[in-house]
Amino acid sequence: MELYKTNQLKIYNSLSKTKEVFKPVIEGKVGMYVCGPTVYSNVHLGNVRTFMSFDMIFRYLKHLGYKVRYVRNITDAGHLENDADAGEDRIAKKARLEEIEPMEVVQRYTVDFHETLQKINNLPPSIEPTATGHIVEQIEIIKDILEKGLAYEVNGSVYFDVLKYNENEHYGILSGRNIEDSIHNTRELDGQSEKKNPQDFALWKKADERHIMRWPSPWSNGFPGWHLECSAMSTKYLGETFDIHGGGMDLKFPHHECEIAQSKTKNGVEPVNYWMHANMLILNGQKMAKSTGNYILPNEIFSGDNKILSKAFSPSATRFFMLQANYRSILDFTNTGLEAAEKGYIKLMEALSNIDKIEVSKESSIDIKAWKQKCYDAMNDDFNTPVLIANLFEAVKFVNLLIEKKATISTEDLAVFKATLNAFVFDVLGLKNELKEDSSDKLSGVVSMLIKMRKDARDNKDWALSDKIRDELAALGIQLKDGKEGTTFSIN
RNA sequence: GGCGUCGUGGCCGAGUGGCUAGGCUGGGCUCUGCAAAAGCUCCUACAGCGGUUCGAAUCCGCUCGACGCCUCCA
Numbered sequence: 001m002e003l004y005k006t007n008q009l010k011i012y013n014s015l016s017k018t019k020e021v022f023k024p025v026i027e028g029k030v031g032m033y034v035c036g037p038t039v040y041s042n043v044h045l046g047n048v049r050t051f052m053s054f055d056m057i058f059r060y061l062k063h064l065g066y067k068v069r070y071v072r073n074i075t076d077a078g079h080l081e082n083d084a085d086a087g088e089d090r091i092a093k094k095a096r097l098e099e100i101e102p103m104e105v106v107q108r109y110t111v112d113f114h115e116t117l118q119k120i121n122n123l124p125p126s127i128e129p130t131a132t133g134h135i136v137e138q139i140e141i142i143k144d145i146l147e148k149g150l151a152y153e154v155n156g157s158v159y160f161d162v163l164k165y166n167e168n169e170h171y172g173i174l175s176g177r178n179i180e181d182s183i184h185n186t187r188e189l190d191g192q193s194e195k196k197n198p199q200d201f202a203l204w205k206k207a208d209e210r211h212i213m214r215w216p217s218p219w220s221n222g223f224p225g226w227h228l229e230c231s232a233m234s235t236k237y238l239g240e241t242f243d244i245h246g247g248g249m250d251l252k253f254p255h256h257e258c259e260i261a262q263s264k265t266k267n268g269v270e271p272v273n274y275w276m277h278a279n280m281l282i283l284n285g286q287k288m289a290k291s292t293g294n295y296i297l298p299n300e301i302f303s304g305d306n307k308i309l310s311k312a313f314s315p316s317a318t319r320f321f322m323l324q325a326n327y328r329s330i331l332d333f334t335n336t337g338l339e340a341a342e343k344g345y346i347k348l349m350e351a352l353s354n355i356d357k358i359e360v361s362k363e364s365s366i367d368i369k370a371w372k373q374k375c376y377d378a379m380n381d382d383f384n385t386p387v388l389i390a391n392l393f394e395a396v397k398f399v400n401l402l403i404e405k406k407a408t409i410s411t412e413d414l415a416v417f418k419a420t421l422n423a424f425v426f427d428v429l430g431l432k433n434e435l436k437e438d439s440s441d442k443l444s445g446v447v448s449m450l451i452k453m454r455k456d457a458r459d460n461k462d463w464a465l466s467d468k469i470r471d472e473l474a475a476l477g478i479q480l481k482d483g484k485e486g487t488t489f490s491i492n
Numbered sequence: 493g494g495c496g497u498c499g500u501g502g503c504c505g506a507g508u509g510g511c512u513a514g515g516c517u518g519g520g521c522u523c524u525g526c527a528a529a530a531g532c533u534c535c536u537a538c539a540g541c542g543g544u545u546c547g548a549a550u551c552c553g554c555u556c557g558a559c560g561c562c563u564c565c566a
Contacts, residue, residue, distance in 0.1 A: 037566075050566035090564070175561075177495055226564075248566030249497080255565090279497080280560065289565065324515070325505065330498075330559060337504050340516035347515090350529095378506095386506050390514035400530055463525060470527080481529040488529090 002028065002065030009064065011244070012328060012382045014252065014275040015174055019382055022274065024243045030061050030068045031242035033234040033272075035251055036128070038075040039109035040094045043116050044295040045318075045333065046281040046288035050248045052319060052430075053278040053327035055122040057246070059428050060379055071237045072125040073230060074113075076106040077132045077213050077223055092212045102213050106132075116298045119315045121430045127237050131229040135215045138224040138232045141266050142203045142217075150265050154194040156206035156220030162199040165261050171199075174260060174275060175253035201258050203228055227258035231266065234259075240267040246276040281322070283308070283333045296333070309335050316434045317342040323385045323429055344393070349433045350490055351396040352425060354403060355418055361408035366398055368413040372420045379428065388424060395421055404484065435491065443491075447478060451487045454480075 009022040024030050034054045037043055051072075061068045077091060094105050114124075131138075142158050145151040151160050162171050166179045179199060202225035207214040214221045234242060240263075247256060256275065263271035281288055288295045296306055304312030313321075321341035325331040371394060378387035398417070401407040409417065425431050450469050457465040470480050473489070481488050 035566075038564080044566090047566045053566090172495090175495070177562080246566095250561065250565060253495085253561060254563090278566070280566075282559070285559080287560070287565095321504095328497090329505080332504085334504080336516080340504060342516095344515050384506075386515095387513070390506070393514055397531090404530065406531070458525080461525070467526075474528085479528070482524070482527090483530075484523085490529090 004028070004064040004066055007064055007376055007380050009380050010382055011274050011276065013273075014277045015272075020274070022243075024066070025239075025241060025273065028065070028067060030066045030244065031238035032058065032061070032068060032070045032244040032246065033230070033238055033242060034070070034072045034125075034245075035230055035247035035255065036073040036075060037109075037113055038090065039106050039113060040091050041109060042297050042299075043109070043113045044288060044297055045283075045301065046295065047248075048116060048120060048298055049281040049322050049331070050246075050278040051117060051122060052120055052322060054246045054276075055117075055430060056323065056327070056385060056428065057244075057276070057383055058123060058125075059430055060383060063423060063428050069127065069238065070125040071127045071129065071234065073233050074106075074110055074128060074130045075229060076103075076110070076130050119302065120298065120319050121315065121432055123430070129233045129237065131224065131233075132213075134229060134232050134236070135224060137236055138228045139204075139217050141228060141232055141262065142219075142224075144266050145203065145262065148265060151203055152196065153219055156222065157194060157202060158204040158219055158225075159195050159200040160203055160225075160258070160261060161196065162201070162261070163197055165265065169261070169264060171261055172253075172257060174257050177253065177257075201226060201254065203262075227255050228262060230255075231259050231262040231271070234271070235263060235267065241269050241271060241273065243272075244274045244276055245272040246278065249277045249279050252277055278327045279330050281331050281333055285332060288333070308333075309338065313338050313342055314434050316432050317345045319429075320345040320348075320389075320431060324389055326384060326386055328382075344389075345431070346435065348392060348396055348425065348431075349435050351399040352421065352433060353435065353490075355399055355421070358399065358402045358409065358414060359405075360411045360414050362410060363408060364410045364413045365408045366401075366413075368409070368417050368420075371395065371398070372416060375420060375424055379424075385429065388429070392421070392424065447473070447489050451480065451489065455487065 010019045011022045012019045032054075034051070036051075037047055054070075054072075058068060058070050091102050091105055094102075117124075142151065145160065146153070146158065149161075150165050151158050162179065165171055171177075171179050204217060204219055204222055204225055206220035206222040211223070213223055215223060234245065245256070245259075260271060283294055283296060286292070286294050296308055298315070298318070300306035301309065301313050301318055302315060317338065321333075321338050322331065324341055324344075371391065375388055375391045378384045378391060381387070395417070398407065398409075402409055426433075450473065454466045454469040457463075457469070473480060477491060479490050481490065
């Protein structure tokens, strides 16, 4: 029987601001949409945290036995840059600066995005559609909204009429805003004179001469507006009402608000049952963002080539660091935080490597079933990975006690213990054991030989020789551990 | 100025109306030739001020502060 039938998963819904029992539209199946990156530069660690959070969610849903269709778009056109070059597409601008084709920029950074997420061990989504691949669908939505009178055309551009929509719906329902407030509090921006109201947003923008990326439409040669692609692609692949929509907290307004307005106008139903927002990763107390330069790239962490960290940290240690915080909490990225996480990660991995050394008994002195349940309880409570990890450290203790024979476990319990531990560590959290298991027999053979030589030396009380062997191995990153049952080693 | 999230021990981070996670760091003990590892253990916190309550860090109010959004942004 599928696990979801016996586990009551609760999800914090940004729309209701409460934790709700998760019930998919179709039993046993989940449709999940997550706003993907705009591929105009290298993906930074803040982006990665969001995608990693939803990867963990994707993994747990699958673990529970749901058939999940996970859609995450690639924004390769359509986002306007609102600076001096008003109306210019971000990707087109980058292309002109680098004197290459726009799709070359798209290709380069899409590849970077995929490589980075793969390094951090994210699973690929089920479908990864592109904005440029869905221009037709977007045009159809604009036509429909125009017909319903909730959009208007000016000089070849089409804008969504927010005030009119707000007559019957609540624009701001997700972000807790009222349109009246924003009318009084919106700063004046240049280049918006075409709009009836500053709150209106573009569905279609006419391209000027310099704009390279353009498509024909009934209104002009141009490009789709800021928020339309997600409405188009989520509806196409997941249906008019789907289960989970995710994204970074900073997309809540206006992006997701606009999505709701567009989709609701087009389809007449609530587009999303559960809105989920991953919180920001900050660096030195400040937001990590490309625009301010306050950011770190994942590769700079893995290589150690950066000015923030004292050394390089592996993808799994980095992933573990982020999973130790709740996805809804702001997390500060610091050197000491990463160092602490790395140590914990190594401790966990060593315990997992040692699990095969456990010998079984007739009876169990530890309650494996209760421990297992605590792991599920943590994840069922809105994907509480910090509590899950606390339980995993309890498991580490179990492993060490069992190896030292200070606790006992039955064959049956050990099987459950191993399966559960592996499922949560590797399948759900998506960690990898990066400890150089170099179980290449040659190396472990050599070390075993040295351990034997050291034992002889110790038996002869030749401490100088035994310590020399230990210290020189340590200098090579091989640590010897003397236990009751003999000496073992680990490679760092 | 508006909206929102949040303020937990040396640090990071859960949680919650009474039983007070976990990790890292530091101290002590056991084991050990010494060390490391491991086990045990200690350091016992919830921004401030009021209020509700038998009882609040947990609920309510105010103050202060941090961060985010309000313009593309995970």
